[in-house]
Amino acid sequence: MNIAELLTYTDIDQLNRIRRTYGFEGSVHSKNELIRTLLFHLGGRRELSEQIRSCDAVQNRFLQLVFFDLRDVFSMEELLGKAKAAFGKEEGDLRSLILWLLKRGWLFPGVTPRTRHLYQVPGDLKEKINRLFAEEYLEDAVEEPVVYRDEQGMLARDLHRFLSFVMHNDVPLTAEGAIYRQHQRKLFKSFIVPEKPVDKKGWRFGFGRRYHLYPDRFSLIYDYAYYQGYITEEETGWIRLTEKGAGKILNDETESSQEIYRFWLRLYRKPVPHLPVVVRWIDLLARGRWTSVGVISKAVADWIESYYYETEETLLRRILKMMMHLGVVRMGEGADGKELVSVTEEGHALITGVSGFSEEGLDDRFSNPLFGKRLV
Template identity: 85%
Template sequence: MNFAELLTYTDIDQLNRIRKTYGFEGSVHSKNELIRTLLCHLGRRQELAEQIRGCDAVQTRFLQLVFFDYRDVFSMEELLGKAKAAWGEEEGDSRSLILWLLKRGWLFPGVTLRTRHLYQVPRDLKERINRLFAEEFLEDASDEPVAYRDEQGMLAQDLSRFLAFVMHNEVPLTADGAIYRQHQRKLFKTFIVPEKPVEKKGWRFGFGRRYHLYPDRFSLIYDYAYYQGYITEEETGWIRLTEKGAGKILNKETEPGQEMYRFWLRLYRKPVPHLPVVVRWIDLLARGRWTPVEVIQRAVNGWIEPYYYETAESLLRRILKMMMHLGVIRMGEGADGEKLVSVTDEGHALITGISGFTEEGLDDRFSNPLSGNRMV
């Protein structure tokens, strides 16, 4: 529901409490007059912008955790979870944050039979506040890049090529469980987006079950195929295609992009717990335009924490790289070498269609983030 609709369901005492929160005069007896006053006051862009700027750091984090979520209705448990995440390592009263939203008319108790035990965010108010968040970082539009990469649909095609490779070739595994490098090279030559086997020594762990053995993009393809049950690793030391995997090839079935995107969200939430907020920021700032990576970095500051050998900056680069492989964004370079990002139409549909906030991290059987703590 929109703001005006929710106000009509709100009793006059609650309307007066909202009025007093903002400290302006209005009739305390006429509900219609109160609603008109509130709509007029909160309908002004400048007034809403000042309210946002007046939020402290914890309030801002809580607001983004609630308003960046594409759902409009939440349980008390979900709100308390978001409030706890907003406080982070600080000690604070989670219920006070929920009460803060209620007093401002940015959150309402559910008004229908379906939502009467839940809490609802005004849909139009959410959109306006999210635009205000984005406008704080958006300046004049960036120039078109001199070159860019767009990999929409390519990940799913290379998944099919991997399955076909396993179907038509004997693929043995090393003692560490990796495809031999010579087989990797042969496989990668068939890909639309080729990679090279991992050669350089360094720490690789935390981004998938076989991340320590393979380059980033193929690691995602491999872990996804294993998670979906398309391949199996036999105790005899070979990769085999399952009946399910063979069916994908024989029936020429294209893997749904939303399933691969959902898998990536769940996989990468291990090292980046607030990935749904980061993805939402990218969509707000780079949909329908080219936005410098530096602008996105400033916006997500505080939502990405260093992870072992990764800094917040390198984690964002990794996130953007994988979103490009998934076809969610295009990545370009300006005439001056500036790195630019633009969300694709398909990417916007994925981000808005799949609420990352409700996607939990994968079971360790399929992600096992610590099993690869080794040098390669």
């Protein structure tokens, strides 16, 4: 519902409470006059912009958590969870944030039988506020990059090539559970986007159950195939294709980009709990245009924290790199050497088609390499 409809369903006492929150006088002779007065104030671009700028840091984070979510309807429990995330490590009154939105007319009690015990965000107001958030960071027009990479559709096709490789080759595993390096090299040469086996000198953990054994992109492909039950790691030390995996090859089925993207969101929420906010920021800032990585870095600064050996900067670059592999963004370089990002149309459809906020992180069976192993 849009804000005009929600105001129509709201009783006059609540309408007057919203009016008093903004401190302006409005006619109370009729409900219709009061609604018109509120719409004039709430719908104005300048007024909304000033209200957002007046928010403190916690209110600003709460607003993003609510308005960046693709859903328009929330339970009290969900809103309290968002309020807790907005406060972060600070102590605060969670319900005060919800009351703050209600008083401003940015959140309403549900009005239909289906939403009676829920709370609803006006759809048109959400769009306006999200645009205003983006405009705070957007630079002047950015020139087209000199070169760029676009990998749309390639990861799903390389997943198919991996399954085909396992079907037509004997693939033994090392004692550590990795595909032998000579087999990796052979496999990677067949990929549209080739990689090299990892250099074991560096620390690698936290981004999947086999992330420590394989390069970033193939690690995602491998873990996804394992998660979907397309491959199995036999106790005898071999990778085998399951009946389900063989069906993907025999029927020449291309994997759904949406399912791979959803898996990535759930997998990477372990090291980046607020990943759904980050990808929404990227979509708001870089859809249909080229935007510098520096601008995105400023916008998401509140939502990425260092993770063991990963800094905020390296985490953002890892996120952007994986989004490129997923076909969600293109990455380029300007004439001045500046790193640029642009969200693809397919990427926008994925980001707005999968509500990352309601996707939980994967359990340890699919994300922790030590799951089920005895630690000595």
